[in-house]
Amino acid sequence: MRKLFGEYLVEKSIVNRTSLVEVLIEQAAALPSLAEIIYRNNLLSPDDLFNIFSYQVKNGVEFASAAKALGLWSDTLEKDIQNRLNKIRTPIGQLLVKRGLIDAKVLVDAFDDYIENVVKRDASEPVAGEETSGVGQLDFVPKQKG
Numbered sequence: 683m684r685k686l687f688g689e690y691l692v693e694k695s696i697v698n699r700t701s702l703v704e705v706l707i708e709q710a711a712a713l714p715s716l717a718e719i720i721y722r723n724n725l726l727s728p729d730d731l732f733n734i735f736s737y738q739v740k741n742g743v744e745f746a747s748a749a750k751a752l753g754l755w756s757d758t759l760e761k762d763i764q765n766r767l768n769k770i771r772t773p774i775g776q777l778l779v780k781r782g783l784i785d786a787k788v789l790v791d792a793f794d795d796y797i798e799n800v801v802k803r804d805a806s807e808p809v810a811g812e813e814t815s816g817v818g819q820l821d822f823v824p825k826q827k828g
Contacts (some may be wrong), residue, residue, distance in 0.1 A: 684804045688774055690796045697783055705777040712772060716745045719763050730754050 688706070691697045717735070720726050726734075730752075738748040749755035775793070778784040784792075 685800055687793070687796055690800060691778075691784075691792060694792065694795075696788065696792050697778060701778070701781075701783045702774070705774050705781065705783070708777055709772055709774060713767060713770065716763060719766055720759075723762075723766065725759060725762060726754060 685693070688697075688702050692699055692702055714722070717731060721728070721731055726749075733752055734745060734748045734754060737743070737752055738745055741748065741751070743751070746755060746760075749759075775784075775789050779786050779789060
């Protein structure tokens with residue numbers, strides 16, 4: 683499995699693990715819950731959501747596990763949720779710059795190096811069972827202003 687950009691930043695001592703973890707927690711905390719995404723986008727009915735919540739509380743399991751146990755979770759639903767999350771997730775690079783943990787120029791240079799030395803190398807050496815058609819979640823770099 684390809685090294686993630688955050689791992690690359692830590693490996694190259696561009697950011698430390700603690701800073702990266704703090705940014706990842708901030709990133710995750712800003713995302714809506716699975717239930718909220720499903721409800722707001724009408725991906726399951728309110729009755730289905732009620733049943734999931736009920737199962738979740740009664741069995742002490744997390745939301746997705748409850749939905750799976752009730753036969754309400756599918757690969758299609760999971761992909762749909764992931765696509766929606768990817769669209770609203772604040773890139774870690776943006777959070778690192780915002781917190782002053784990395785300079786935008788350093789981030790862009792590191793990202794270019796990551797693409798050249800990790801992504802392109804991995805793309806030229808496909809691993810059995812891994813998707814190699816895309817570059818993965820590379821939306822970590824802040825957009826360059828014209």
